[in-house]
Amino acid sequence: MLICALATLVLPLLGSGLVAPVGGEAGGGRKTLAVMEVVEGAEGEGEGEGEEAGDGGDSLLAFPDDSPAYELDQPYFDYEESANVTALLGKTALLNCRVKNIGNQTVSWVRHRDIHLLTVGRFTYTSDERFSARHTAGSQDWMLLIHYLQKRDEGIYECQISTTPPASHFIHLSVVEPETEIVGGPDVYINTGSRLALTCSVKYSPEPPAFIFWYHNEKLVSYDRTRAGVVVSTERGVVSTSRLLVQVADTRHSGTYTCSPANSKPKSVNVHVIAGDQPAAIVHENHGSVGLPSHSLLFICLFCIMFSFSIISSTPVSP
Numbered sequence: 001m002l003i004c005a006l007a008t009l010v011l012p013l014l015g016s017g018l019v020a021p022v023g024g025e026a027g028g029g030r031k032t033l034a035v036m037e038v039v040e041g042a043e044g045e046g047e048g049e050g051e052e053a054g055d056g057g058d059s060l061l062a063f064p065d066d067s068p069a070y071e072l073d074q075p076y077f078d079y080e081e082s083a084n085v086t087a088l089l090g091k092t093a094l095l096n097c098r099v100k101n102i103g104n105q106t107v108s109w110v111r112h113r114d115i116h117l118l119t120v121g122r123f124t125y126t127s128d129e130r131f132s133a134r135h136t137a138g139s140q141d142w143m144l145l146i147h148y149l150q151k152r153d154e155g156i157y158e159c160q161i162s163t164t165p166p167a168s169h170f171i172h173l174s175v176v177e178p179e180t181e182i183v184g185g186p187d188v189y190i191n192t193g194s195r196l197a198l199t200c201s202v203k204y205s206p207e208p209p210a211f212i213f214w215y216h217n218e219k220l221v222s223y224d225r226t227r228a229g230v231v232v233s234t235e236r237g238v239v240s241t242s243r244l245l246v247q248v249a250d251t252r253h254s255g256t257y258t259c260s261p262a263n264s265k266p267k268s269v270n271v272h273v274i275a276g277d278q279p280a281a282i283v284h285e286n287h288g289s290v291g292l293p294s295h296s297l298l299f300i301c302l303f304c305i306m307f308s309f310s311i312i313s314s315t316p317v318s319p
């Protein structure tokens with residue numbers, strides 16, 4: 001009775017309780033707006049400063065009628081041939097800077113993070129031997145090579161022409177590493193008798209992996225002939241995939257499955273093969289929340305109400 005009364009009280013409260021967090025979020029949103037306004041103000045000030053620096057750069061591109069003839073010969077960047085770069089971890093990145101009308105100016109590469117001068121013309125100026133300048137005489141391309149790429153190499157690199165003031169072009173370098181993914185992880189639930197299909201994909205690998213191995217509870221699956229019914233098929237390409245298939249799964253197939261490509265980090269999933277008629281959906285529901293599902297509360301409550309009515313009606317009325 002008491003439980004029922006409490007439930008009747010709590011249920012509408014829950015409804016209103018749902019509104020409360022939404023209101024709170026809206027408040028948070030307003031705060032964010034306020035911060036944005038401040039940032040915008042700061043940007044406004046920054047723009048003013050930026051304009052001065054921009055003026056120097058503009059003089060390179062603008063050709064006023066009264067400008068001396070040599071201004072037309074000022075060097076300028078070919079932006080299309082000096083694009084952002086995405087390169088693979090551990091490999092070599094090639095950053096190109098194409099400069100037209102170079103004249104007697106020089107082109108330098110500067111790492112923006114710490115304003116570190118890397119190259120000047122065809123010479124490398126850093127002690128880090130992973131960096132090198134590359135330029136062919138007569139070519140418009142001034143290249144920066146970074147070998148054995150590391151994650152910390154990611155960022156902005158500045159190609160600078162030695163004019164007064166210097167002209168700069170910024171190139172962003174992204175360093176990506178191979179990624180291994182198993183669809184549906186980290187937990188997979190299936191019933192006994194149904195099909196277990198796991199798909200592992202490998203992307204951003206420098207070349208398709210020479211092999212992709214599967215492990216079940218740390219035992220190699222792929223070449224284990226005793227594991228009847230387990231089939232592994234691999235497709236190699238820009239994105240390589242490997243599929244592990246068990247046509248009729250039983251509880252022995254439960255456990256940790258690890259996909260281990262030759263040139264990428266391994267990835268694991270936990271497979272739970274549920275015995276009997278237990279529907280997988282219920283297992284999912286209980287997995288997420290501790291306690292009874294909301295609809296069973298409703299049934300208890302209904303039962304409660306019916307029970308209390310029966311007590312009331314069966315209470316003998318004293319004459």
Ligand SMILES: *[C@@H]1O[C@H](CO)[C@@H](O)[C@H](O)[C@H]1NC(C)=O
Pocket residue numbers: 070103104
């Ligand atoms: C570069 O060339 C300009 C004319 O094109 C000349 O005035 C200047 O002295 C030259 N500078 C050097 C360092 O040779």
Ligand SMILES: *[C@@H]1O[C@H](CO)[C@@H](O)[C@H](O)[C@H]1NC(C)=O
Pocket residue numbers: 083084171172
């Ligand atoms: C280069 O990358 C930077 C940083 O991600 C980005 O802001 C810029 O728009 C990119 N430039 C081009 C031409 O894609």
